[in-house]
Amino acid sequence: MAINGKFRVSMEDVFPEGAFVVSEVEQVRDFDKSTPQKFVQQLDKESGLPMWAVSVLDADPGARKGDKTITVKVLDEVQPVPPEAVVVAGHEFRPVEFDGLTVTPYVDDRRNRVAYSLRARAMRAPPAKGGKPASASTETKPAGGSAEGKAVA
Template sequence: MARSNRFVVAMGDVFPRGAFVVSEVEAVRDFDKSSPGRPVQQVDRESGLPVWSVSVLDADPEARRSEKTVVVKIAAAHQPVPPEAAGGLPFRPVEFDGLTVTPYVQESGGRPRVAYSFRAAGMRSPGPQRGQAGKNQDAA
């Protein structure tokens, strides 16, 4: 049986108090294939789609300072569009569809620790799920 290192997780399990977009959506650079003056965008190994990244703020007040802001990578044919800001908030609330987590060991100050890489199939405004899970909601 083939096994992936990615584990499917529910949005509420990772961000129980919600999450907020705090950056622009950017193409993830493939450093192995890029050269000076010729950037190449990373491609997701499983889907073959271009990879984009967005920084999000974990709204959980008990989250450790070093884990307050995380990067979520999104595999999508087109650059995903973040949800609109809600009711005068400085940040845009977001939910991720098809969220997965990959644990890995990271050296930090000479001490190994478990870290997590987050990926999603799409992002949208919080609330009732629109469309099918795993579909990219990249139309504004």
């Protein structure tokens, strides 16, 4: 049997309703090699690539409360850059898709259940479905808290 513990999956398999970046991209600490005085970034055992972590919000309304925010580890030589934010109803969101996604099941001793570790080779913006880049927003709230916005030159 050719199962090595991890499975290739598609973005649609894991996040059928999409996902949103909710954190900065950070280096994953290698707890075996790091000391209190020296941070060492963890490398993927198979590829040797540095590991980066980003938290994402699962947009599936049926996802359990404790499973709404998931950490995805991205393998890349350089720090991945999250997609641009889009403005929807006056709020910024960072929709994201992952390429080369794998899932590794493991036993979560704290919850006494099977949990899943997600890894990806790249992160990118999903194909546009509306909205506009956050940097292109032209509305601001005037002083006094009025709901009306005005254009910024």
